[in-house]
Amino acid sequence: MKKLLMFLAVVFTASAFAQSQEVVYESIYLIPEKANEMKLIEGVKKHNDKFHSEGRSTASLYNVLIGRRSGQYVWLLGPMELSDYDAMPDEVHMLDWQKNIRNNVSSESVQLGKLNWEASYSPPSWGSPKYLLHRTIKINRKYGSYEKVLEAVTKIGKVLAQINAPNPRRVYESIFANENGENITLVYPFKSFTRFNDGNGLPANFQSEYEKVNGLGSFRRDVWDVLSEFSDGFSDEVLQLVN
Template sequence: MRKLIFASLLMPLLALSQNSTEYSVFENDLLTPNPTQIGQFEKGITAHNKKYHNEGPTGVRVYWISTGPRTGSYVWVMGPLPWSSLDSPAQKEGHAADWRANVAPYLMPGSGFQTSFWKFNADLSFFPKDFTIKNMAVDTWDIKRGKYKEALTMVKKVHDVNVSKSLDDTYGIYTNEFPSTKEGRDLAVISFFDKSAWLGENHSIEKKYEEMYGAGSWDKFLGDWMEVTNGGDTEIWMYRPDLSGISGDVKVAERK
């Protein structure tokens, strides 16, 4: 299990302030363009996002996946938006027609129909200061049936270590609103970083964890984690501001 797990550490990931009982989610769509038509796809999705997804809850950021089996695909991320907004989407005139004419024709068959919704867990995440999204290490985990609460309790323990001893780390915890036992993407741990050198750094999670919970506690954590999960995977996502409707700026620091 690599050191990116949690100390290293989906989507954008904004720390939301909730003013009502309704919580917000991010819509993620996996898009795989025809490899012979990438230029046309990028031109079409850029124009679409700049016109239809350039502000508010329907603002969109686009990421390019640079590692793993899905390398070369794009993730189209809209939000955060409340569930109620899906009852009557505030789409500008011509939105659907533009997508069908200028984006869909350049996608591989079946692409664009892999949609998921992710809830941001503010109590498990850590956004210590304003930042601009550039790269993300996205760890997704398949949680065993009946082990969801145990898994989140363990995530909270690592979160407490990071908040206490890793004040420069920026990461978000997201949970899949419609998890599938076939897909195995229940929990996402997202780390935000600027330079690739960060991937080779020793983030000392074992040392920090044992300073808080005692000698041997990290090995116990790893054993317990394997008991509540069926494994996971890691992807590197690169933010594409040129294709996005909104910037990568994330304002999270409290102003006084």
């Protein structure tokens, strides 16, 4: 999955949903026309204020600070359900999108991601994040790779819950397959870059905590060996909330 969504003050409104409820986000990656970048930011705000200010149609704008798509923007819509996607915007809505957004970008690409509740970890109260780390796993083409990787990610989520880890970690699955195998994205919110003094995503000393729960050597067996065999690594992007 080429980044989701993920992310984001609005991402954590999903915590209010029952964990059996379907939660889907639409992410639209926008490449700005550099001469019109401020017009794009202003245009997104106008469009969101008019059409996406509340409920399941809430939308936010993020800037990609770090990663291969640095300089792009992500327009994030949700949390919603797949059935909401059947109600396509009307002509007035699309004309406003054209005027305020599409006229100020050179291209746009769309992804849909679904929250995996079982694999995710969401403390009951955390606050609104300013930044999001999106870590996308590149799943290889071996038979059963997707299931193996998802199982490893889910085991990590269960241990995060058992140790009452301080920070959330959301897991999103692409609804439509990506040709590069980027179909699972981990979303880590954070409030300050100083967090990375002690780790890059998971809590400091997480491996030892994992092995207290699952036994000596279990982290390598359950996580590193699985990711080594069934994935081609991962890539990171850092997003910053704009509006």
